[in-house]
Amino acid sequence: MITTYLFYFLSFLAIMFALMVVISKNPVHSVLYLVLTFFTIAGHYVLLNAQFLAVVHIIVYAGAIMVLFLFVIMLMNLNKETEPHKTPWLKFSAAIAAGLMLIVLVGSLKGAETIIATNPFNGNIGLIENLGQCLFKDFLLPFEVSSILLLVAMVGAVMLGKKSIK
Amino acid sequence: MTLGYFIYKIILVVVVFAITMVIAMYSTYAERKVAGFLQDRLGPNRAGWFGILQPVADAVKLFMKEETIPSVSNKTLFIVGPALSLLTACMTGVVIPWGTSLSFFGENYSLQIADVNIGILYIFGVVSIGLYGIMIGGWASNNKYSLLGAIRASSQMISYEVAMGLAIIALIMTTGTLSVGEIAAQQHGWHWNILIQPLGALIFIVCAFAETNRAPFDLPECEQELVGGYHTEYSSMKMGFYLFAEYINMFISATVISTFYFGGYNMPFIGRFVTDPNLLALCGVAFLFAKIFFGIFFFMWVRWTLPRFRYDQLMNLGWKVLIPLSILNIVLTGAWMMRHEILNVFIK
Numbered sequence: 001m002i003t004t005y006l007f008y009f010l011s012f013l014a015i016m017f018a019l020m021v022v023i024s025k026n027p028v029h030s031v032l033y034l035v036l037t038f039f040t041i042a043g044h045y046v047l048l049n050a051q052f053l054a055v056v057h058i059i060v061y062a063g064a065i066m067v068l069f070l071f072v073i074m075l076m077n078l079n080k081e082t083e084p085h086k087t088p089w090l091k092f093s094a095a096i097a098a099g100l101m102l103i104v105l106v107g108s109l110k111g112a113e114t115i116i117a118t119n120p121f122n123g124n125i126g127l128i129e130n131l132g133q134c135l136f137k138d139f140l141l142p143f144e145v146s147s148i149l150l151l152v153a154m155v156g157a158v159m160l161g162k163k164s165i166k
Numbered sequence: 167m168t169l170g171y172f173i174y175k176i177i178l179v180v181v182v183f184a185i186t187m188v189i190a191m192y193s194t195y196a197e198r199k200v201a202g203f204l205q206d207r208l209g210p211n212r213a214g215w216f217g218i219l220q221p222v223a224d225a226v227k228l229f230m231k232e233e234t235i236p237s238v239s240n241k242t243l244f245i246v247g248p249a250l251s252l253l254t255a256c257m258t259g260v261v262i263p264w265g266t267s268l269s270f271f272g273e274n275y276s277l278q279i280a281d282v283n284i285g286i287l288y289i290f291g292v293v294s295i296g297l298y299g300i301m302i303g304g305w306a307s308n309n310k311y312s313l314l315g316a317i318r319a320s321s322q323m324i325s326y327e328v329a330m331g332l333a334i335i336a337l338i339m340t341t342g343t344l345s346v347g348e349i350a351a352q353q354h355g356w357h358w359n360i361l362i363q364p365l366g367a368l369i370f371i372v373c374a375f376a377e378t379n380r381a382p383f384d385l386p387e388c389e390q391e392l393v394g395g396y397h398t399e400y401s402s403m404k405m406g407f408y409l410f411a412e413y414i415n416m417f418i419s420a421t422v423i424s425t426f427y428f429g430g431y432n433m434p435f436i437g438r439f440v441t442d443p444n445l446l447a448l449c450g451v452a453f454l455f456a457k458i459f460f461g462i463f464f465f466m467w468v469r470w471t472l473p474r475f476r477y478d479q480l481m482n483l484g485w486k487v488l489i490p491l492s493i494l495n496i497v498l499t500g501a502w503m504m505r506h507e508i509l510n511v512f513i514k
């Protein structure tokens with residue numbers, strides 16, 4: 001099956017780019033690798049026949065949010081001199097904390113049962129008609145409440161960014 | 167999916183790519199000729215008949231120029247920048263319906279490469295990625311002017327994408343579909359979307375100017391303040407790639423505007439004169455290109471007529487005029503669509 005191969009290929013790329021985000025020294029490179037990671041995830045959405053989600057994912061994350069990230073990082077002009085110096089002690093404790101987190105994750109995944117979907121998988125669930133029906137009929141109130149939440153955040157950002165008039 | 171179908175699609179892709187390249191090439195010539203006409207001078211007229219070989223001469227010049235990569239630049243990203251710009255500029259043509267369909271030997275061949283059911287959003291997504299080429303190139307040059315140009319370009323494009331998206335929402339409300347092919351097919355005869363959505367079309371066209379970084383919105387590369395903007399450090403064909411990407415974007419913008427608002431391949435009354443379906447489809451392609459060429463001419467006309475905005479004027483226009491107007495447009499469109507229900511409430 002070609003979709004299985006594509007799935008493994010995209011997953012490999014996603015994990016590789018995600019690792020590169022962490023490994024690369026230059027923050028601008030990290031942001032660009034994160035953009036590539038988003039593209040591979042959009043590829044996964046396409047494999048699930050959810051083109052709408054894939055494109056919105058690209059428009060919102062790769063096209064808007066990451067551009068703002070890139071914007072800020074380019075302006076901050078981070079380089080070797082401005083890099084904060086960390087003591088070995090701090091690095092050691094960070095490694096232990098992350099290792100403990102890994103153990104917890106592995107343990108919980110090992111104990112988890114595989115979930116069997118009660119409803120048969122519907123290949124058309126990600127298409128825009130079905131998504132719209134779902135959002136505007138079954139979950140109308142939560143949808144609108146979350147939009148108000150975003151509006152509140154926007155008003156707050158404008159308030160914080162406004163110059164105080166004296 | 168048969169092999170013949172596959173080969174047909176590949177041929178179509180190559181043809182669309184070739185046409186895009188040729189049009190972008192001759193847009194550079196047309197731009198100088200239009201500028202010459204508007205400023206009452208001749209424009210290029212030395213290479214070939216009426217200067218028709220000027221783009222070829224320019225291309226040869228760009229290829230022969232010495233290629234410099236600044237030693238302080240980020241070399242990989244310096245090369246990735248222009249490549250990404252050109253790549254994203256060429257990607258939009260895939261979802262444009264260039265005509266209805268041709269039929270040979272009982273088989274229908276659609277003149278649209280891929281009729282995706284989210285075509286509009288695809289165009290929008292590609293436009294939003296197109297920004298990375300400019301940003302990466304501007305940053306990798308390691309030059310303050312380039313960085314300023316790149317930052318101007320990205321903040322301008324993000325601001326105008328909002329108004330553009332809101333204008334498209336009103337269009338989607340009246341057409342009821344996200345497929346570009348269906349939108350073009352709905353506009354047969356006189357049902358052009360500009361007559362249904364005049365305000366939305368105006369907002370979309372203004373935003374298209376800002377998205378392509380064309381005058382009067384060409385602040386990312388204004389020569390007086392920023393030397394050359396994001397491509398200050400570029401030379402040879404890399405610089406050619408950036409310029410080429412701008413002309414391709416202009417061609418694609420003109421195509422998208424004609425398809426969304428000016429009827430695409432439709433022309434009123436043509437069905438009375440031409441009855442053969444194949445000939446009709448070819449006429450549709452010709453009409454679409456006539457509209458596109460007028461659109462490109464309009465882009466140039468505006469560039470050589472209006473002076474450049476100041477940056478704060480640009481941001482004020484985007485955020486304080488176009489976005490409220492496009493929200494008003496959505497509200498008005500919604501009210502018009504629900505007019506019977508609203509009237510019923512008041513009558514009772």
